[in-house]
Amino acid sequence: MNDFRTERLKDSEQAMLTCTMCGFCKSVCPSFKEAGWDTSAARGRVILSYGLVQGDLEPDEEVMESLYSCTTCMDCYRRCPSKVDVVGIVENARRDLVAGGRMLPKHRDVVAKVRGRGNPYGEEASVPETLGREPRPAPLAYFAGCTAAYRANEIAGAALSILDKLEEDITVLDEGCCGSVMGRIGCPEEELVPMMRANVERIAALGVETLLLSCAGCYRMFKEEYPQHVELPFRVLHFAEYLAAKEPPLRPCPRRIAYHDPCHLGRHAGVYDAPRDVIKMIPEAEPVEMANARERSRCCGGGGGVRSAFPEAAKRMASARLEDTDADLLVTACPFCVTNLRAAGAEVTDLTVLVDKLL
Numbered sequence: 001m002n003d004f005r006t007e008r009l010k011d012s013e014q015a016m017l018t019c020t021m022c023g024f025c026k027s028v029c030p031s032f033k034e035a036g037w038d039t040s041a042a043r044g045r046v047i048l049s050y051g052l053v054q055g056d057l058e059p060d061e062e063v064m065e066s067l068y069s070c071t072t073c074m075d076c077y078r079r080c081p082s083k084v085d086v087v088g089i090v091e092n093a094r095r096d097l098v099a100g101g102r103m104l105p106k107h108r109d110v111v112a113k114v115r116g117r118g119n120p121y122g123e124e125a126s127v128p129e130t131l132g133r134e135p136r137p138a139p140l141a142y143f144a145g146c147t148a149a150y151r152a153n154e155i156a157g158a159a160l161s162i163l164d165k166l167e168e169d170i171t172v173l174d175e176g177c178c179g180s181v182m183g184r185i186g187c188p189e190e191e192l193v194p195m196m197r198a199n200v201e202r203i204a205a206l207g208v209e210t211l212l213l214s215c216a217g218c219y220r221m222f223k224e225e226y227p228q229h230v231e232l233p234f235r236v237l238h239f240a241e242y243l244a245a246k247e248p249p250l251r252p253c254p255r256r257i258a259y260h261d262p263c264h265l266g267r268h269a270g271v272y273d274a275p276r277d278v279i280k281m282i283p284e285a286e287p288v289e290m291a292n293a294r295e296r297s298r299c300c301g302g303g304g305g306v307r308s309a310f311p312e313a314a315k316r317m318a319s320a321r322l323e324d325t326d327a328d329l330l331v332t333a334c335p336f337c338v339t340n341l342r343a344a345g346a347e348v349t350d351l352t353v354l355v356d357k358l359l
């Protein structure tokens with residue numbers, strides 16, 4: 001007997017019924033291009049989710065793989081003539097799966113680390129200890145995020161170095177995971193909202209007026225998801241937006257530079273111009289666009305929990321994305337994209353690292 005309960009997925013039933021099964025989403029879905037099966041495409045995920053809601057399907061291994069190999073890139077929504085919210089369907093399905101005690105082993109491990117240590121890597125040191133600075137009252141705060149603090153730490157180092165060179169009165173934060181990893185896996189809002197409140201309270205206690213983030217995933221959380229649950233007494237800026245407004249004096253870099261739009265900064269949060277404006281400020285640089293850019297940017301394959309659960313598939317998606325450019329240098333604005341594109345052999349750098357080198 002199928003005892004799987006679809007509480008959240010029922011909220012997406014109308015969206016599922018809106019799908020005309022036209023298959024246009026298959027032309028853009030990175031996981032479909034990588035795997036080649038309909039169950040790995042947006043349309044297939046809609047069909048499986050409908051089967052779950054109707055009680056016709058059980059969430060077996062193949063259904064789990066279909067729902068968790070979606071990078072939540074939202075390119076299907078852009079392409080879909082009926083504007084089916086596939087990411088909403090997938091994320092509601094994941095919430096029901098987690099509520100029913102079903103998680104992929106890798107995600108179970110990640111969630112346990114966030115619950116136990118406050119970060120998905122299980123690191124014991126706090127973010128301020130890792131960055132070598134103490135939180136203090138300041139108008140400007142840098143929220144590094146777990147990946148830039150504990151793994152791609154050249155990004156956090158570059159961000160702080162830039163702020164020092166520009167003589168900003170800044171503070172680091174005694175931050176906990178922003179909740180993005182937990183949210184993408186499907187943990188419930190009841191667990192995420194206290195994490196959000198704790199971060200906001202710690203930031204507000206330092207009198208912060210502006211919060212700077214260098215991670216697209218953290219930025220999407222603070223910009224789009226936190227305000228749905230918590231009042232933010234400060235403004236939220238991605239580092240690219242800060243740099244574009246600041247117009248720092250940069251040294252020349254005579255290279256053809258392409259920018260890869262992180263899905264969570266671009267399609268999810270609508271930030272396309274600021275990073276390009278920063279690249280245009282670099283003397284002697286030649287900004288070039290990738291074959292699919294801005295709203296049409298192809299996903300690197302690293303988001304939505306895919307890199308942790310299916311690293312080889314994530315790497316293949318990154319390789320496909322790299323076919324979109326022959327630039328001398330690929331720049332992006334997210335530690336997840338940097339890490340995943342590098343795994344596929346790209347010379348890719350974060351915008352903060354490039355700017356710090358040229359400042």
Ligand code: SF4
Nearest residue numbers: 019020022023025080
């Ligand atoms: S493009 Fe939209 S309507 Fe067409 S199959 Fe995909 S999700 Fe359904």
Ligand code: SF4
Nearest residue numbers: 029070071073074076
């Ligand atoms: S969000 Fe991206 S990976 Fe997921 S179904 Fe849509 S296009 Fe495919």
